[in-house]
Amino acid sequence: MSIEILMPALSPTMTEGKISKWLKAVGDTIKSGDVIAEIETDKATMEVEAVDEGVLGSILVPEGTENVAVNAPIAVLLQDGEAAGTAPTHHAAPAAAPVPTPAATPASAPAAAAAVPVVEAEPEWTGPMLKQTVREALRDAMAEEMRRDDNVYLQGEEVAQYNGAYKISQGLLDEFGDRRVIDTPITEIGFTGLAVGAAFTGLRPIVEFMTFNFAMQAIDHIINSAAKTLYMSGGQLGCPIVFRGPNGVASRVGAQHSQCYASWYAHCPGLKVVAPYFASDAKGLLKASIRDPNPVIFLEHELVYGQTHDVPDNPDWIVPIGKARVARVGSQVTLIAFSRGVQFALEAAEALAGEGISAEVIDLRTIRPLDVETILTSVRKTNRAVTIEEGWAFAGIGAEIAATVMEKAFDWLDAPVIRVAGADVPLPYAANLEALALPHVADIVAAAKTVCYR
Amino acid sequence: MVVKRKPKTAAAAASAAPEPISNDQEIAFYRDMLLIRRFEEKAGQLYGMGLIGGFCHLYIGQEAVVVGMQSAAGKGDSVITSYRDHGHMLVCGMDPKGVMAELTGRATGYSRGKGGSMHMFSREANFYGGHGIVGAQVPLGTGIAFANKYRGTDRVSLVYLGDGAVNQGQVYESFNMAALWKLPVIYVIENNKYGMGTSVERASASHDLYVRAAPYGIPGCQVDGMDVLAVHKVAREAIAHVRSGAGPYVIEAQTYRYRGHSMSDPAKYRTKEEVAQMRQEHDPIDLVRRRLIETLEVTEDVLKQIDREIKEIVTEAAEFAQSSPEPDPAELWTDVLIEA
Numbered sequence: 115m116s117i118e119i120l121m122p123a124l125s126p127t128m129t130e131g132k133i134s135k136w137l138k139a140v141g142d143t144i145k146s147g148d149v150i151a152e153i154e155t156d157k158a159t160m161e162v163e164a165v166d167e168g169v170l171g172s173i174l175v176p177e178g179t180e181n182v183a184v185n186a187p188i189a190v191l192l193q194d195g196e197a198a199g200t201a202p203t204h205h206a207a208p209a210a211a212p213v214p215t216p217a218a219t220p221a222s223a224p225a226a227a228a229a230v231p232v233v234e235a236e237p238e239w240t241g242p243m244l245k246q247t248v249r250e251a252l253r254d255a256m257a258e259e260m261r262r263d264d265n266v267y268l269q270g271e272e273v274a275q276y277n278g279a280y281k282i283s284q285g286l287l288d289e290f291g292d293r294r295v296i297d298t299p300i301t302e303i304g305f306t307g308l309a310v311g312a313a314f315t316g317l318r319p320i321v322e323f324m325t326f327n328f329a330m331q332a333i334d335h336i337i338n339s340a341a342k343t344l345y346m347s348g349g350q351l352g353c354p355i356v357f358r359g360p361n362g363v364a365s366r367v368g369a370q371h372s373q374c375y376a377s378w379y380a381h382c383p384g385l386k387v388v389a390p391y392f393a394s395d396a397k398g399l400l401k402a403s404i405r406d407p408n409p410v411i412f413l414e415h416e417l418v419y420g421q422t423h424d425v426p427d428n429p430d431w432i433v434p435i436g437k438a439r440v441a442r443v444g445s446q447v448t449l450i451a452f453s454r455g456v457q458f459a460l461e462a463a464e465a466l467a468g469e470g471i472s473a474e475v476i477d478l479r480t481i482r483p484l485d486v487e488t489i490l491t492s493v494r495k496t497n498r499a500v501t502i503e504e505g506w507a508f509a510g511i512g513a514e515i516a517a518t519v520m521e522k523a524f525d526w527l528d529a530p531v532i533r534v535a536g537a538d539v540p541l542p543y544a545a546n547l548e549a550l551a552l553p554h555v556a557d558i559v560a561a562a563k564t565v566c567y568r
Numbered sequence: 569m570v571v572k573r574k575p576k577t578a579a580a581a582a583s584a585a586p587e588p589i590s591n592d593q594e595i596a597f598y599r600d601m602l603l604i605r606r607f608e609e610k611a612g613q614l615y616g617m618g619l620i621g622g623f624c625h626l627y628i629g630q631e632a633v634v635v636g637m638q639s640a641a642g643k644g645d646s647v648i649t650s651y652r653d654h655g656h657m658l659v660c661g662m663d664p665k666g667v668m669a670e671l672t673g674r675a676t677g678y679s680r681g682k683g684g685s686m687h688m689f690s691r692e693a694n695f696y697g698g699h700g701i702v703g704a705q706v707p708l709g710t711g712i713a714f715a716n717k718y719r720g721t722d723r724v725s726l727v728y729l730g731d732g733a734v735n736q737g738q739v740y741e742s743f744n745m746a747a748l749w750k751l752p753v754i755y756v757i758e759n760n761k762y763g764m765g766t767s768v769e770r771a772s773a774s775h776d777l778y779v780r781a782a783p784y785g786i787p788g789c790q791v792d793g794m795d796v797l798a799v800h801k802v803a804r805e806a807i808a809h810v811r812s813g814a815g816p817y818v819i820e821a822q823t824y825r826y827r828g829h830s831m832s833d834p835a836k837y838r839t840k841e842e843v844a845q846m847r848q849e850h851d852p853i854d855l856v857r858r859r860l861i862e863t864l865e866v867t868e869d870v871l872k873q874i875d876r877e878i879k880e881i882v883t884e885a886a887e888f889a890q891s892s893p894e895p896d897p898a899e900l901w902t903d904v905l906i907e908a
């Protein structure tokens with residue numbers, strides 16, 4: 115059986131080209147890998163290599179021919195013992211290569227994907243409470259999960275002997291030893307890649323970033339390696355890992371050490387993003403994050419570590435990822451916040467009450483997947499919303515919430531949503547400028563009055 | 569699972585054989601290298617027909633490196649590499665049908681059509697990809713070694729990287745941690761002389777790449793990556809060293825890729841003569857074939873039979889890859905997250 119040699123496509127976009135030169139003549143023996151011709155495309159001259167072996171029986175398209183369509187036969191290769199004359203005349207030009215039809219672009223995601231994932235309801239806690247700092251709650255969450263599962267380990271700069279740069283891992287080295295509490299060199303992309311590789315095999319690393327500012331060095335592994343591999347492997351290679359550390363502003367440390375990354379990570383499918391405020395949520399959500407089979411970005415806040423709140427006194431206390439909480443019930447305006455912003459929103463609600471405005475405060479707790487239902491339920495009741503974040507407004511969490519409310523509750527809105535956010539500048543050092551750049555309770559109060567037309 | 573896998577290749581199975589290398593083992597080397605060569609030629613052809621899209625980086629010319637290395641590896645040892653990954657997958661025992669079907673973007677591919685040439689994985693074969701970011705596989709593979717050690721196994725992680733990738737900072741971050749924590753990892757630098765169009769001379773201040781691990785106290789060596797026997801020998805030593813718990817090892821295999829960097833590379837940065845000379849004088853498959861016939865007295869018939877078998881495997885893979893359906897549109901939304 116003779117074989118037709120077809121005009122090859124030599125780039126993802128080539129549809130036709132010129133045969134500039136034949137390097138083999140009729141009668142030549144051809145081995146696979148031999149260069150048989152040169153082809154010119156609009157971009158370059160490329161060599162055509164034979165794939166099959168045989169004797170060149172005939173050349174169908176002579177040198178110098180232009181505009182030869184991809185997949186048109188250009189020569190015939192004879193197999194063992196065939197004579198030149200016996201080559202069948204080739205059939206009509208082959209149909210165009212079966213270009214795979216692109217997957218239909220979704221006008222709207224299927225219901226299953228668009229719906230808010232069903233999460234178990236958070237257990238109502240009526241048992242005893244402990245007074246704990248957020249710092250202690252985070253430490254206990256890690257310790258409890260490490261006791262439960264040998265696959266869980268903690269790595270990061272200064273997490274072991276120094277007990278953590280912010281003392282979150284206090285005592286963990288003593289309890290778990292240096293196999294499971296590991297001081298890394300200052301090598302963010304390296305240790306993040308290492309942890310992701312370990313997670314591919316089924317370990318459950320907790321990666322502490324000294325602060326999330328330094329995770330920018332590692333963001334390639336967080337997104338390209340951790341978040342995308344499950345999808346790219348057709349579901350084979352999950353990545354159960356938690357990236358945690360302080361996020362957002364500290365105090366007077368300047369622009370490189372003061373940034374909110376919530377919207378950066380929330381942008382990416384394949385990640386979950388959690389940003390609690392209360393100690394009980396810090397504990398319950400960190401435990402949920404460690405148990406989650408997916409990569410979770412766990413955003414803490416340095417200025418909240420030392421606050422003391424009530425925490426359920428129970429090692430099985432878990433808060434489901436993906437569920438916001440109404441932190442204060444109100445009727446005239448919804449304040450939507452996360453992380454330290456919740457504290458400000460609660461203070462603002464108190465101040466507003468003094469002025470006769472009843473504000474509802476939603477603590478998002480999880481940024482992705484966003485609990486859209488809790489937001490919409492509240493906005494449909496109050497008809498007004500203000501979002502609060504330390505990060506920049508542009509393409510931020512508030513922008514996402516405003517768009518969602520506009521798409522899904524437009525008819526309930528009595529005023530445009532207002533975003534209270536950090537000023538659109540790198541965070542300055544000077545005390546007065548820093549204060550000007552960050553959102554304050556007074557800004558939230560003012561925004562709430564504006565949407566209430568007061 | 570979507571595709572059937574065949575067991576580890578013959579060469580890999582024979583890894584325990586003591587020196588000298590038996591005829592059978594050399595025949596297995598020949599077979600494994602030929603499978604890669606023919607598979608890649610077929611992939612190039614399907615690309616030419618528009619059946620494979622995007623980037624497609626062929627391994628032709630470099631076959632002796634992965635075949636020699638993996639012939640010394642054992643069960644449970646893992647492999648991770650860059651986007652030039654087809655050969656590695658075949659040698660790890662992944663089914664050529666599933667690999668080719670992924671290249672054509674079909675539901676029966678290893679990633680169900682969602683990864684493509686550069687992003688394929690098989691937990692079963694301990695093949696961890698297929699990574700499109702130059703150098704990313706290096707800390708990832710170091711992490712696999714970390715996990716092996718954490719679990720107390722003696723399994724080894726083989727990490728392949730290019731001469732271009734060695735200039736990434738994360739490679740040195742990995743060397744440091746691997747040496748510091750004595751991780752069971754072998755870094756195989758496939759020095760094929762070019763990273764895309766940039767020669768090693770134009771990209772690297774020092775041209776011996778294996779010595780770059782020396783400051784971390786990591787032993788290393790250079791080997792002729794066109795000679796599968798030579799690679800096999802150093803691989804055995806390196807794997808024994810690493811498996812004993814002595815920490816990482818670096819091998820720089822000097823090799824050559826015949827084809828362009830990817831399919832659309834006209835390769836203007838090197839002369840035709842350079843390529844022709846490598847092919848004529850250093851082809852890894854010709855070298856073994858000649859040795860089999862001239863020194864080991866294997867008959868042409870035996871080799872012809874192997875050629876025919878390989879051709880059949882590759883033809884079958886290509887047919888499978890063309891006749892398999894594209895992924896169901898519903899697949900667009902699956903595998904983003906694991907249901908908790």
Ligand SMILES: Cc1ncc(C[n+]2csc(CCOP(=O)(O)OP(=O)(O)O)c2C)c(N)n1
Nearest residue numbers: 652700701702730731732733760762763764
């Ligand atoms: C971080 C990053 N930068 C650039 C690229 C584009 N790129 C893909 S392959 C390549 C050359 C790599 O050469 P080498 O490491 O020698 O591997 P080889 O292709 O020779 O196998 C480049 C620059 C990339 N994929 N990732």
Ligand SMILES: [Mg+2]
Nearest residue numbers: 730731762763
């Ligand atoms: Mg290279």
